[in-house]
Amino acid sequence: MSTNQRDIEELEKIQQQQHAQLFAELPRAVGLFKADLYLYQGSWLPPHILLGAMQLQTHFKHRSTDIFLSSFMKTGTTWLRSLMFTTLNRSRFDFSDHPLLRYGPHGCFPVVDVYQSTGYPIGDSEDLSFPRLFASHFAHNVLPASITDPSSGCKFVYVCRDPKDVVVSLWHFILKLRPKELPPVSFDQVFKAFCEGVTEYGPYWDHVLGFWKAAHESPDKILFFKYEDIKSDPEAHVKKLAEFMGVPISVQEEDNGMVKKIAEFCSFEHLTSLEINKTGFQKITSEYGIPNHAFFRRGEVGDWKSHLTKEMKEQIDRITHDKLKDSGLTIGATPES
Numbered sequence: 001m002s003t004n005q006r007d008i009e010e011l012e013k014i015q016q017q018q019h020a021q022l023f024a025e026l027p028r029a030v031g032l033f034k035a036d037l038y039l040y041q042g043s044w045l046p047p048h049i050l051l052g053a054m055q056l057q058t059h060f061k062h063r064s065t066d067i068f069l070s071s072f073m074k075t076g077t078t079w080l081r082s083l084m085f086t087t088l089n090r091s092r093f094d095f096s097d098h099p100l101l102r103y104g105p106h107g108c109f110p111v112v113d114v115y116q117s118t119g120y121p122i123g124d125s126e127d128l129s130f131p132r133l134f135a136s137h138f139a140h141n142v143l144p145a146s147i148t149d150p151s152s153g154c155k156f157v158y159v160c161r162d163p164k165d166v167v168v169s170l171w172h173f174i175l176k177l178r179p180k181e182l183p184p185v186s187f188d189q190v191f192k193a194f195c196e197g198v199t200e201y202g203p204y205w206d207h208v209l210g211f212w213k214a215a216h217e218s219p220d221k222i223l224f225f226k227y228e229d230i231k232s233d234p235e236a237h238v239k240k241l242a243e244f245m246g247v248p249i250s251v252q253e254e255d256n257g258m259v260k261k262i263a264e265f266c267s268f269e270h271l272t273s274l275e276i277n278k279t280g281f282q283k284i285t286s287e288y289g290i291p292n293h294a295f296f297r298r299g300e301v302g303d304w305k306s307h308l309t310k311e312m313k314e315q316i317d318r319i320t321h322d323k324l325k326d327s328g329l330t331i332g333a334t335p336e337s
C-alpha cells in the first residue's frame, strides 16, 4: 500500500470516529425512508444529509451571482427546477435539443445537500455557467450564513405547498423508495411523523416560516412562491422568475409566445411524457439513486381529499393555523377546502 493510500485510509478512519461521536450526541428518531434521523440545528436529517450540511457550511464557496432553489421535499422542487433552468437559459438552448430532455429536471443543476465522501466538488466546479443554479432542501438557518446573508448577493427562490398535499405526496414517495426488505409504512404513520415534524428535513412549518421571514426582510433576495399559485397561473410565475433572476422577459419575447412556451415545456404533462423522466435515474450517492419517474405522480392541488380523514384534515389545518398565525402567511387555503 502506498503512503498516500495509507494516509487516506487513516483520515477516513478518523473522520468515521468523529462522525460516530457526533451522531451519538444528537437526538435520534426513526426515519421513514431507510436511515435514522438526527436533530441538527432544528432539522431532522439522515446521516448523509447531516454531514452534507456540515460540509456545505464549511466548504461551499459562493459567488455573488448564485441562485438557489430552496424547498421542502414534495412541494414543487422538480417543477421549479425545470422552470428556473428553462427560463434562465431560454436563449442558450433550443427547445428541441434541450438539457432538460437529456438530463431531466434533477440533472440540470446540482443539489448541495448530500455528503461527498471524496472531497467537495460542489461549487468548485468551473463548468457551471453563470449565474450558477443550485438546489437544496435545507432549512434557512441550516444554510451557511455566507450565502443567506443578503450582502452575499446570493438569491433564493422558495416554494411551499399545502401541507396536506405535501404529506400525501411524501407518503407515495416513501412507498416508491423505501427498501422492499423493510416493513411498509402506512399513511397513518407518515401523517403522524409529519405532524410531529419528525420527517426528513422537518418540521415542515418551521422550514416554511424560516424562508417566509427571511423573504420579508430581503424581498429582493428571496422570491417566495406557493405551488397552488403557480398551478393557477404558470405564465405569471415564469415572468416573475425571469425578472428575479435578472433576465426579464422582453416585449418581443412575450409577443413571440416565449412565456407560454416555457410554461408548457415545464408542465407536468410535458415532463412526464419525456423518455428521460420515464427511464432515467438520479445518482444521489455512490450507492444510491432515485428513478426519475418517482418525482412525478399526479401534480394536482387537493389530492389530500382522497387520503385524509376529516379528523386528519382538521388536525393538520390546526397545526398550520397555530404555527403561522402571527406570520401573515396562509397556506393550504384552497377555495373548496
Ligand SMILES: Nc1ncnc2c1ncn2[C@@H]1O[C@H](COP(=O)(O)OS(=O)(=O)O)[C@@H](OP(=O)(O)O)[C@H]1O
Residues within 6 Å of the ligand: 071, 072, 073, 074, 075, 076, 077, 078, 079, 165, 168, 169, 170, 172, 173, 266, 267, 268, 269, 271, 295, 296, 297, 298, 299, 300, 303
Ligand atoms: N411540472 C410539474 N407540475 C406540477 N407538479 C409537478 C410537476 N413535476 C412534479 N410535480 C409534482 O410535485 C411533487 C413532487 O415534489 P418535489 O418535486 O418537490 O419532490 S422532491 O422533493 O424533489 O422529491 C409531486 O406531487 P404529487 O403528484 O402530489 O405527489 C409531483 O407530481
